[in-house]
Amino acid sequence: MKRAVTPGTFDPITYGHLDVITRAAQLMDEVVVAVAASPGKNPLFSLEERTELAREATAHLPNVRVEPFDGLLVDFAKAQGAHALVKGLRAVTDFEYEFQMAALNYELSRDLETVFIMSPPQYMYLSSSIVRELASLGSPVDRFVPEHVAVALARKFVD
Ligand code: PNS
Numbered sequence: 114m115k116r117a118v119t120p121g122t123f124d125p126i127t128y129g130h131l132d133v134i135t136r137a138a139q140l141m142d143e144v145v146v147a148v149a150a151s152p153g154k155n156p157l158f159s160l161e162e163r164t165e166l167a168r169e170a171t172a173h174l175p176n177v178r179v180e181p182f183d184g185l186l187v188d189f190a191k192a193q194g195a196h197a198l199v200k201g202l203r204a205v206t207d208f209e210y211e212f213q214m215a216a217l218n219y220e221l222s223r224d225l226e227t228v229f230i231m232s233p234p235q236y237m238y239l240s241s242s243i244v245r246e247l248a249s250l251g252s253p254v255d256r257f258v259p260e261h262v263a264v265a266l267a268r269k270f271v272d
């Protein structure tokens with residue numbers, strides 16, 4: 114059984130994330146989307162909200178499940194019985210940070226392989242932070258996130 118973990122803060126999940134998750138699900142038997150608590154990033158959505166938004170966004174993918182986690186990613190991946198971490202790579206600007214994380218995770222666990230999936234051109238510029246900023250300024254975000262995420266964003270900035 115080839116089981117992979119796709120980790121992230123998912124604040125909130127975007128079509129860019131969904132592209133990586135969908136392609137990972139085609140390569141692997143099972144994909145666990147790991148929603149990190151990431152308290153240092155001061156997320157807009159709570160861990161429960163981010164997990165629920167990601168669950169709804171991936172409900173159509175039968176071999177994907179979504180789990181929240183706190184603590185070290187390698188420990189979570191080990192507890193899940195995963196052999197690979199799958200991450201999306203957008204532009205060269207992502208590389209330095211992702212390279213550092215992949216090297217550190219390799220140091221922490223030699224059994225876990227980090228695999229990168231390149232973002233297609235239409236998602237190269239897309240990030241959760243850009244989506245949050247657009248939504249906070251009242252700009253429509255339905256091209257970048259599923260409808261239920263756009264609704265959740267609109268609620269955050271109206272309340
Ligand atoms: O979507 P993000 O915020 O770029 O994802 C980063 C994430 C959550 C994958 C990373 O911060 C992480 O793995 N956090 C868990 C804590 C951990 O294991 N840190 C050391 C890994 S370098």
